[in-house]
Amino acid sequence: MEQHQHEHHHHLPHLEIGPSEPTHTPLRIVSPKTYLIIGVILLCLTAATTAISYVELGVFNAVVAIAIAVLKASLVVLFFMHIKYSSKLMKLTVCSGLFTFLVLITLTMSDYVSRAWGRW
Amino acid sequence: MDSHTIAAQTAETAQLEHEHPSFLHHHFENLAQQREASTFGMWLFLLTEIMFFGGMFCAYLIFRNWYYSAFVAGSHTLHIWAGTLNTTVLIISSFTMAMAVHAAEVRHRVPLLRWMMVTILLGVGFLCIKGYEWHDEWVNHHVPGLNFSIEEFTHVNPAYPGDKPLAPDMAERTQIYYSLYFLMTGMHALHMIIGVSILTILLIKARGGAFTNGHIAPVENFGLYWHFVDIVWIFLFPLLYLISRHQ
Numbered sequence: 420m421e422q423h424q425h426e427h428h429h430h431l432p433h434l435e436i437g438p439s440e441p442t443h444t445p446l447r448i449v450s451p452k453t454y455l456i457i458g459v460i461l462l463c464l465t466a467a468t469t470a471i472s473y474v475e476l477g478v479f480n481a482v483v484a485i486a487i488a489v490l491k492a493s494l495v496v497l498f499f500m501h502i503k504y505s506s507k508l509m510k511l512t513v514c515s516g517l518f519t520f521l522v523l524i525t526l527t528m529s530d531y532v533s534r535a536w537g538r539w
Numbered sequence: 540m541d542s543h544t545i546a547a548q549t550a551e552t553a554q555l556e557h558e559h560p561s562f563l564h565h566h567f568e569n570l571a572q573q574r575e576a577s578t579f580g581m582w583l584f585l586l587t588e589i590m591f592f593g594g595m596f597c598a599y600l601i602f603r604n605w606y607y608s609a610f611v612a613g614s615h616t617l618h619i620w621a622g623t624l625n626t627t628v629l630i631i632s633s634f635t636m637a638m639a640v641h642a643a644e645v646r647h648r649v650p651l652l653r654w655m656m657v658t659i660l661l662g663v664g665f666l667c668i669k670g671y672e673w674h675d676e677w678v679n680h681h682v683p684g685l686n687f688s689i690e691e692f693t694h695v696n697p698a699y700p701g702d703k704p705l706a707p708d709m710a711e712r713t714q715i716y717y718s719l720y721f722l723m724t725g726m727h728a729l730h731m732i733i734g735v736s737i738l739t740i741l742l743i744k745a746r747g748g749a750f751t752n753g754h755i756a757p758v759e760n761f762g763l764y765w766h767f768v769d770i771v772w773i774f775l776f777p778l779l780y781l782i783s784r785h786q
Contacts, residue, residue: 446574448644449637458634462627469623472781480785484777492770499637499766509578516586520593531601 447504457498464491562754574756581760585767592771595726599719599778606712608705612692613716614783615699616681618672622780625668626772632661633769640762643745643755651751651758655742658765662735669728673721682721683714723775730768737761 468487472480497503502513560570567573603610639654680688689710696702705713741761744750750758 446571446644448641451638451641454634454637454641458630458637461630461633465623465626465630468777468781469619472619472777472784475785477785481777481782484781485774488774488777491773495633495766495770495773499633499769500763505578506575508575509582512579512582512586516582516589519586520589523590524593524597527597528600531604 447501449498449501449504453498457494461491461494560753562752562756570753574759577756577760578763581763585763588767592723592726595719595723596774596778599723602715602719606709606715609692609709609712610716611783612696612702612705612710613681613713613720614779615696615702616676616679616691617720617780618675619780619784621668621672622776625665626776628661628665628668629769629772632658632665633766635661636762636765640755640759643750643758646751646753648745648748648751651745652742655738655745659735659738659742662731662738666728666731666735669724673724676717681713681717683717687714687717689713720779723779727768727771727775730771734761734765734768738765 464487468484471483471487474480476483496513502510563570563573567576635654635657639651639658642648642651642654676682677686679691680686681691689705689707692705692710692713693707694704704710738761741750741757745758
């Protein structure tokens, strides 16, 4: 028993890696006030996008609706999902994912737009 | 030495040799590193989800371009008030989920339980409103393959007297709108059902004191999932309900 206990008292030397290391980002607690403000802005944008859809803007109805949706999604990602307060690794991960998605959408759409070019 | 003393000593030794919390896995140096790794993994999963929903959004945009008047007519049969109400419910639920993560971070058990419960209720509320809309579409023969009729589209929609009735072949194409509508809202609702189920399990664990001892990763990662599902709806709402109002 005695022997067994002693074996476990070895301590591994701790590697001295400070909080500046990219994998050691300290937890940043976002205040409830920030969450509340973002929540209220999101609700206002929802009211705005519904109200604007009743106004005749031609092609800009879709443009404005998508722009407001992108703005709302950005607020959710930055504040509710903490990306504004996250490490560079996390920011880069999100950006590279969105970039890849945009490449796929753009290439697919440009194919559909240009397939019958000039034969409209 | 009786067995109780030995047991007590072993427990003490176990605490001494583990100078870190029990939820810190041995292959991580500290909690910050473990937290970063789990958040990174969660984001990679969410990126695959973006691609999954992105494919459906892409199909929606292409078919909307092809069968434009059918998509406009289909969109005109949705209730904008229900879509707006559901967007509001989901945004409030994202706020309450953010507050639940905050409660876990500052280790307040009772607020954590309350915010989680409110989030579950709002999630169920969303599904009820969505269920009402689906029921309405069933009653009006708007479900392709099961209960569909072009009747409504070959006549003028009373809510949109300016709309011209569709030709029968274009009226058939509204089925593509409804197929994508049910696919996208259905997949979104499936994510909501999975979310509500996981959150219920987390709530039961949190009642026993989990997640307020510094081990916040499950609540935090679930929060990311919940906010992602909110974002999907933020795009579904204008695409399905709003952008075709005026054409």
